[in-house]
Amino acid sequence: MSFSGILGQDRTVGRLRALIESGRVPPAMIFHGPPGVGKFLTALEFAKALNCSHVAHREKPPAPPPPDPDDLFAAAAPAAPPPEPEPEPGPETHADCSDSCGKCLSCLQAASGAHPDIRVIDTSFQAALLEEKETSNLKIDTMREMTRWAQQKAMLSPWKVFIVRDAEAMGGQAQNALLKTLEEPPPGTVVIMTVHRKTSLISTILSRSSLIDFAPLPAAVLRDLLRAQGAEPAQTDSLAALGAGSMEKAAEAASFLKRVSALHPGDPARAFKFAAGLPRDSHKAREEVKTLLDLLLSRARLAWRKADGPAKARLTALLRRTLELRRMSERNVSYSLLLETALLESERAGIPLEDLIKRG
Numbered sequence: 001m002s003f004s005g006i007l008g009q010d011r012t013v014g015r016l017r018a019l020i021e022s023g024r025v026p027p028a029m030i031f032h033g034p035p036g037v038g039k040f041l042t043a044l045e046f047a048k049a050l051n052c053s054h055v056a057h058r059e060k061p062p063a064p065p066p067p068d069p070d071d072l073f074a075a076a077a078p079a080a081p082p083p084e085p086e087p088e089p090g091p092e093t094h095a096d097c098s099d100s101c102g103k104c105l106s107c108l109q110a111a112s113g114a115h116p117d118i119r120v121i122d123t124s125f126q127a128a129l130l131e132e133k134e135t136s137n138l139k140i141d142t143m144r145e146m147t148r149w150a151q152q153k154a155m156l157s158p159w160k161v162f163i164v165r166d167a168e169a170m171g172g173q174a175q176n177a178l179l180k181t182l183e184e185p186p187p188g189t190v191v192i193m194t195v196h197r198k199t200s201l202i203s204t205i206l207s208r209s210s211l212i213d214f215a216p217l218p219a220a221v222l223r224d225l226l227r228a229q230g231a232e233p234a235q236t237d238s239l240a241a242l243g244a245g246s247m248e249k250a251a252e253a254a255s256f257l258k259r260v261s262a263l264h265p266g267d268p269a270r271a272f273k274f275a276a277g278l279p280r281d282s283h284k285a286r287e288e289v290k291t292l293l294d295l296l297l298s299r300a301r302l303a304w305r306k307a308d309g310p311a312k313a314r315l316t317a318l319l320r321r322t323l324e325l326r327r328m329s330e331r332n333v334s335y336s337l338l339l340e341t342a343l344l345e346s347e348r349a350g351i352p353l354e355d356l357i358k359r360g
C-alpha cells in the first residue's frame with residue numbers, strides 16, 4: 001500500500017505529501033479526527049514514504065550505531081534483519097518523491113511492522129516493553145523510554161518516526177514525559193500522535209505540534225471499504241449510514257447486526273445474550289457500548305417526536321435513563337451489565353434490539 005490506498009482523505013494526504021516533498025517535516029504532528037477514518041494508516045504511510053530508499057532525493061542512511069545493552073526498546077521490538085546494500089540510483093529510482101515505492105527493504109520492513117526506525121507506541125507495545133499485562137493507559141515509563149530512544153541515531157533510515165497511537169491513552173504525567181522529546185526534538189526525529197480529540201492533549205504538547213485534521217469518511221468510501229471487507233451488498237447502505245463517517249463505527253454496526261441475527265426473536269434472554277457478546281478488551285467493549293447507547297438515544301428521540309400519551313411518557317423516561325447510562329459508560333463500570341440494562345429498558349419502552357441497527 002502507498003498513499004493511494006488511503007481513501008477519503010485526499011486533502012490531508014496532499015498536505016502530507018507536500019511536507020515530504022519540501023523536506024520540511026515538523027518534528028511533532030498531531031493527527032486528529034473521528035475514530036476509524038484512517039489516521040493510523042496514514043501515519044504509517046507517511047513514515048514509510050519518509051524512509052523509502054528508492055526515492056530519488058534521499059541521502060544515504062547513516063551507519064547503524066552499536067547496540068545498547070540497556071535499550072529496552074531494542075529488546076521489545078522485533079529483531080531487525082541485516083541491512084541490504086543500498087540500491088543503485090537509476091531505472092529503479094522511484095519517480096514520485098512524496099510517496100513510498102512499496103518494494104525496497106525499508107518499505108517491506110515498514111509494511112511488516114519490523115522497521116527498526118519506525119516505532120508504534122501503543123498499549124500492546126507497552127505490554128511487551130514492560131513485560132506486563134496490557135492496560136488501557138500509556139505509562140510514564142514507556143514515554144521515558146521513548147524519549148531515551150529518540151536521543152539515539154536512526155539505525156538504517158534518514159528518519160526515526162514514533163507513532164503514538166491513540167495518544168489520549170497517555171495520562172498527564174506520561175504526556176509531560178513525552179513533552180521532553182518535543183521540547184528539544186533530536187534532528188531527524190518525527191513524533192506523530194493520533195488522537196480522536198486534540199483537547200485530550202495538554203496545551204504544551206498542542207503548541208509544539210503541527211495539527212493535521214482528518215475528516216469523517218464520505219458514505220461512498222465507507223460503502224467501498226465495507227464491500228472490500230465482505231459485507232453483504234444488501235447491508236452496505238445501512239452500515240455506511242450507521243458508521244456516520246467512521247469505518248470503526250461501521251464495523252461495530254456490522255458486528256451488532258451479526259450478533260442480533262444470531263438471536264431468536266422470541267428469546268426472553270436476548271438482551272443478556274447480546275450484552276454477553278461484547279469484546280473482552282475493555283476499551284473495545286466501552287466503545288461498542290457507547291455506540292449502542294448513541295444509537296438508542298437517536299432512535300428514542302425519533303420515536304419520542306412521533307409519540308403521544310403514555311408512550312411519550314415512557315420514551316421520556318427512557319431518554320433520561322439512557323443519557324444517565326451514557327454518562328456512566330465513560331467511567332470504569334461493568335459494560336455488559338450497563339448494556340443489558342439499557343436494552344431491557346428500551347425493549348420495555350417499545351424499541352426492540354433490531355430497531356437500534358435499522359437504517360434511518
Ligand SMILES: [Zn+2]
Pocket residue numbers: 051052053054055100101102103104105106107
Ligand atoms: Zn520504498
